[in-house]
Amino acid sequence: MNKYRFLTFCLLAVSLLGIACGGGGDEAAAPTAAAAPAAATGSGAITGVINYANGDPDTAIGMDADPVCVGLHAEGAVTEQVVGDEGRLGNVFVYIKSGLSGSFPASADKVVLDQQGCMYNPHVSGVQVGQPVVIRNSDPTLHNVHALPTANAEFNKGQPFQNMEFEHKFDTAEVMVRFKCDVHPWMNSYMGVVSHPFFAVSGTDGSYSIENVPAGTYTVEAWHETLGTQTMEVTVADDAAAAASFDFASAG
Amino acid sequence: MEPTSTHHRGLHRFAIVLVCCVILLISAGALVTSTESGLSVPDWPLSYGSLNPPSWWTISTVRAEHGHRLIAGTVATLTVILAVWIGVRENRRWVRRLAYLAVATVLSQALLGGLTVLFFLPTPVSVAHASLAEVFLCLTVTLAVVTSRWWRRAEGEPATVPGARRLFDVARVTTGLVFFQIFLGAVMRHSGAGLAIPDFPLVFGGLIPPAFDFPIAIHYSHRLGALAVTAAVVVTLVRALRLPSAAAGLRAVAVGLATLVAIQISLGAAVVLTGKAVVPNTAHVATGATILATSLLLTLGSWRSARAAVPSSAGAVRDPAFEGTGAQSASRATAQPNPSGGG
Numbered sequence: 001m002n003k004y005r006f007l008t009f010c011l012l013a014v015s016l017l018g019i020a021c022g023g024g025g026d027e028a029a030a031p032t033a034a035a036a037p038a039a040a041t042g043s044g045a046i047t048g049v050i051n052y053a054n055g056d057p058d059t060a061i062g063m064d065a066d067p068v069c070v071g072l073h074a075e076g077a078v079t080e081q082v083v084g085d086e087g088r089l090g091n092v093f094v095y096i097k098s099g100l101s102g103s104f105p106a107s108a109d110k111v112v113l114d115q116q117g118c119m120y121n122p123h124v125s126g127v128q129v130g131q132p133v134v135i136r137n138s139d140p141t142l143h144n145v146h147a148l149p150t151a152n153a154e155f156n157k158g159q160p161f162q163n164m165e166f167e168h169k170f171d172t173a174e175v176m177v178r179f180k181c182d183v184h185p186w187m188n189s190y191m192g193v194v195s196h197p198f199f200a201v202s203g204t205d206g207s208y209s210i211e212n213v214p215a216g217t218y219t220v221e222a223w224h225e226t227l228g229t230q231t232m233e234v235t236v237a238d239d240a241a242a243a244a245s246f247d248f249a250s251a252g
Numbered sequence: 253m254e255p256t257s258t259h260h261r262g263l264h265r266f267a268i269v270l271v272c273c274v275i276l277l278i279s280a281g282a283l284v285t286s287t288e289s290g291l292s293v294p295d296w297p298l299s300y301g302s303l304n305p306p307s308w309w310t311i312s313t314v315r316a317e318h319g320h321r322l323i324a325g326t327v328a329t330l331t332v333i334l335a336v337w338i339g340v341r342e343n344r345r346w347v348r349r350l351a352y353l354a355v356a357t358v359l360s361q362a363l364l365g366g367l368t369v370l371f372f373l374p375t376p377v378s379v380a381h382a383s384l385a386e387v388f389l390c391l392t393v394t395l396a397v398v399t400s401r402w403w404r405r406a407e408g409e410p411a412t413v414p415g416a417r418r419l420f421d422v423a424r425v426t427t428g429l430v431f432f433q434i435f436l437g438a439v440m441r442h443s444g445a446g447l448a449i450p451d452f453p454l455v456f457g458g459l460i461p462p463a464f465d466f467p468i469a470i471h472y473s474h475r476l477g478a479l480a481v482t483a484a485v486v487v488t489l490v491r492a493l494r495l496p497s498a499a500a501g502l503r504a505v506a507v508g509l510a511t512l513v514a515i516q517i518s519l520g521a522a523v524v525l526t527g528k529a530v531v532p533n534t535a536h537v538a539t540g541a542t543i544l545a546t547s548l549l550l551t552l553g554s555w556r557s558a559r560a561a562v563p564s565s566a567g568a569v570r571d572p573a574f575e576g577t578g579a580q581s582a583s584r585a586t587a588q589p590n591p592s593g594g595g
């Protein structure tokens with residue numbers, strides 16, 4: 001008798017513990033970061049290229065877990081860590097890490113994170129705190145969208161059908177938020193969530209450009225999925241582009 | 253008090269089928285963790301908002317997770333059917349209660365499974381899910397054993413099997429150790445420590461890890477646990493083999509137990525040496541559950557064989573006494589790893 005009661009109690013306690021630990025909940029009513037008076041953008045810019053001399057480490061992706069995905073890549077798929085041409089590195093997230101004053105209202109433009117060919121498009125992107133992110137499934141198969149932030153709330157949502165989409169806003173700046181699909185373990189995407197609009201992602205030619213930067217001196221950080229981060233002091237003047245190129249080859 | 257043997261035979265067989273389904277279910281759960289498919293279906297209790305998500309059978313990760321849910325639903329249904337059947341047919345109150353407890357356990361287990369999905373696999377919830385699965389298995393094994401004709405044999409039962417009591421004394425310790433060992437394995441598995449010690453049979457080239465952090469400590473504990481279980485099983489086997497030929501059944505179960513442990517250690521080695529390949533990683537959990545079921549079978553069997561000892565208290569006296577100690581002993585063996593004296 002007592003044993004049964006004890007066991008029942010334990011079951012109950014474990015269940016409650018799970019609820020309590022996991023709590024915290026979902027979305028959270030997003031307080032957009034626009035409390036302080038909005039600071040003006042400027043007429044300067046930060047531009048540069050990302051260099052990488054060690055060759056392209058991208059590898060083929062085996063998509064055997066889902067025959068639909070295999071069918072979407074007649075010539076096979078490769079990873080997108082490095083998509084650089086001639087020693088240039090793409091998919092590097094470059095942003096002003098510090099030095100800005102004031103706050104910047106979130107853009108209302110929607111950032112799209114698409115699932116296409118069982119890969120995320122784009123692989124690396126940026127968004128402002130409070131700016132809407134539209135997550136879409138363009139594939140004729142199902143995906144789960146699993147965001148793994150540390151400062152924001154984790155979520156995991158299913159998109160079983162083609163052309164489904166939902167919108168999400170992040171509450172807190174966080175570089176980077178990783179997205180993964182647990183259905184297709186190779187699917188990864190990284191989104192830089194920042195409190196201002198001064199960020200960019202390098203293209204396949206390694207170049208990037210951050211526009212409308214107010215004059216001032218900033219710490220600029222460049223982030224790469226596997227090669228880590230580098231920072232640089234950059235002084236921006238009005239109506240001019242300050243150069244800030246990063247060399248990841250030496251970062252080893 | 254008089255069991256109607258035809259009905260009991262069907263019920264007993266149904267309980268055995270349930271035990272097999274539970275081991276299958278645990279194996280399916282192991283496949284989910286081995287393939288890291290636990291979050292490939294993000295919602296619960298539905299799967300992608302429906303009972304069966306589109307193309308679930310063709311996508312390996314979704315097949316693992318959703319398949320686990322379907323088998324779990326089947327097992328829960330079978331458990332309810334068994335409990336109703338026992339509720340109607342069974343005249344021993346403690347057996348009826350055990351069956352109801354099994355229903356409560358399988359429902360709690362489903363809830364834990366849902367919680368671990370909805371909260372992104374927190375280690376304590378996943379470990380509780382893995383551990384409660386083994387408790388549930390023990391409950392179903394117990395139901396299958398105590399509904400057997402052998403357990404309920406009435407008149408003309410043989411005299412006490414000499415040595416059965418001594419076998420029971422060690423078998424129950426073995427069962428407790430096996431349960432604890434599976435618990436350690438679950439903690440290791442769900443905290444991602446399965447490869448924390450990369451070599452086998454040595455440990456970083458020696459016998460003791462040069463440094464300890466949590467993953468190494470839990471992994472090392474699981475290996476020490478394997479040694480303890482092996483030692484207990486060897487003693488169990490020796491005592492079982494000393495039983496008279498009348499107890500050939502118990503001896504065979506003990507030989508099976510020892511064989512399973514040998515297989516299990518090989519599988520554990522394979523998990524480490526293959527870097528957690530899916531097949532050995534899943535088979536290791538399946539075999540662990542089978543070892544627990546076998547050890548519990550031996551424990552209950554030896555207890556029953558030792559109790560047959562009291563021919564003087566046959567008939568009217570036996571059954572009530574049986575109700576008292578039997579219920580306690582069974583729950584002790586299933587729910588707690590450290591059984592103390594029983595009967």
Ligand SMILES: [Cu+2]
Pocket residue numbers: 118142143144181182183184187
């Ligand atoms: Cu996917």
